[in-house]
Amino acid sequence: MQNKFIVSSSPHLHTPDSTGGIMFDVIIALLPATIYGIIIFGYRAALIILVSIVSALLSEFVWNKLTKKENSLYDLSAVVTGLLLALNLPSSLPLWMAAVGSAVAIIIVKQMFGGLGQNFVNPAIAARIVLLVSFPAAMTKFYEPFGEIVSSATPLAAETGAYNVKDLLLGMHAGSIGETSSLLLLIGGIYLILRKVISPAIPCCFIGAVFVFSLILGSDPISAIFSGGLFIGAFFMATDYVTSPAMPWGQIIFGVGCGLLTVIIREFAALPEGVSYAILLMNILVPHINRLTARKPFGTEAANNE
């Protein structure tokens, strides 16, 4: 028997979970909405998704090469960013814009701030907003499902009552590739909750807050929660670990804050959609929320009682 053993410090056991595994779960959870988006918006949707993911991977690869960092493609976080961005783009968008969006997400928002885990805002959301500000016309030109008809009237922009709840749930309306079917996004979200990848706190508070505040402000709360990018935002973008609070109370504050800002932007601002901006603004507050909700060590109260 050899007498050279591995000497490492405890613990000597490790969970089967891994960063790549978590990212893979997110990809699985996004698949129903992705496939559905391709079905209703056709091959162009598939192209946008492909270009966006390839651009994200390529940007990460090139950045790692230029900065002499270790290859990090295997952690799948670039795939998730590319996919999430694509699902938030209209299928009519020129492909090069999607490629630019992914490159912005990976290089400017993620890597320039230190790479995985260091970015302070969600890369896909920031990139979407960059595209929205840079190419407002192209970013708001939506196809109707199964159609070539260009429509700018997403349910949010349309008159109240133009869509029924069934259409909203199934996503039979104009919109970004992956955001239309709240039902399929919900299924993906529940998968993530069951796999314990995300906690239900953020999406529940986010969607709940949009419902309540819309009701207070006199809009139809049902269509408010099922339209726009709320479900994809609440389940997949607001729950990004890096840019959301870790502690339960922090997650509740974050979720409610996202919901409140979404409604305020939708009702009062001259912007087509509030979810992305709301998440972006709340992302910036995360360090403060974390500080506010940091736990005291076990036994602190007992020490104070003495």
Add this chain to the structure above:
Amino acid sequence: MSLKESILKPIAKLKGGAHIPHFKNTAEAESVVMDAPATVTIPLKQHIGAECVATVQKDDKVFVGTVIADSTAPLSAPIHSSVSGTVKEIKKISQPNGVVNSIVIESDGEMTPDPSLKPRKIKTAKQLVQACRECGLVGLGGAGFPVHIKLESLLKPEIDTLIINCAECEPYITSDYRECMENYDDILNGVYLLRDIFELKNVIIAIEGNKPKAIEKLYEVASDIQDEADNVKLMCLDTSYPQGAEKMLVYTTTGKKIPLGKLPADVGCAVMNITSISALYRFIRTGMPLVSKRVTVDGNAIAKPQNVIVPIGTSVQDIIDFCGGADENIEKIILGGPMMGSAIKDTETVIAKQSNAVLCFKNIKPIRTTPCIRCGRCAAACPMFLAPGAVEHSIDHNFTNLENLNVMSCIECGSCSYVCPAGRPLTAAMRTGKFELRRLQNAK
């Protein structure tokens, strides 16, 4: 009263921790007594406190139970020979707690007990504390704190609750469980003796719910004992790691939180490992001090996983040989549990009083590390509510804010490293944090 009704439920729930597979593969096999090895090497420091000084010399004849080393320091426990034979030499060996002087004894194979050993009659608390020291008893759960010091604290009237720790929450280890199944009489007699001598108000024998047979066994035996006070209770703990950690155990069994930097005594409790109790009673009953230890031998690189009762000072190599040998691809040997035990560098390492397992592993899957993704699982898993990720970050950034992260209260249970999907060595970071904080404070 039916069994279920009279077994207590935990008062509070353990918050945090990790769901770790139990791997209690050796639970149902009777312990096997290993024959005396050709030589034993007995370290002179097997406890927290001062190293003992040898009281024997080369070529001295010793018996099983002969005192071979002792110390005058209060925080220490005497050390006894675990075999009969001849003292060969005193040499330094490398143990998990450092390089220590050790007495090498060549066994004559007879295992003759020291003729001076005799049972004790215990009438007073002082006698019991004295007996505990003579037994050489240290905390057998792994910490190795001299038990007589703990018993002295029970003399204070405000300490009225004794918690017997049989959580055994570390994966693989089943030695405390086998103690319950095989030495239940010594356990219960010891418990009742302690209660009567120290006039304790409550005694809670706390066992994790994944050991129902141990709970049943102790209950069965205890229900035959006539006890008017009826204040010795069994408690079925939730099965979660690190349930057996002292602070967590006091909280779940009594609902009391031990203040930061304090001990169970500060909330009126004392915690003792279940095997410590039976070892103490066996000493009182027979006069034989702590000279042997049951260790769980397990892991995927050992031929015959089982519980083995070995003389203290037996080398890991001798134990592996006794258990059918190890696989040629063996990569790692752990003394103790996989969460808090120490990986040892060679098989010369010996079993000390506080050792409770030898785990041999091969085909260890390498952990792929990525940058921290700030999922917060480390903080959620920390039973002390610390933020291991923040500590690691602080260490990487010139120890910024380290003093505000309460790193000193880390119990090093390993939960944070276990749950980390990014494979960060967080428990190691906590240890570094403690070390650096001490250094920074000393520099001031």
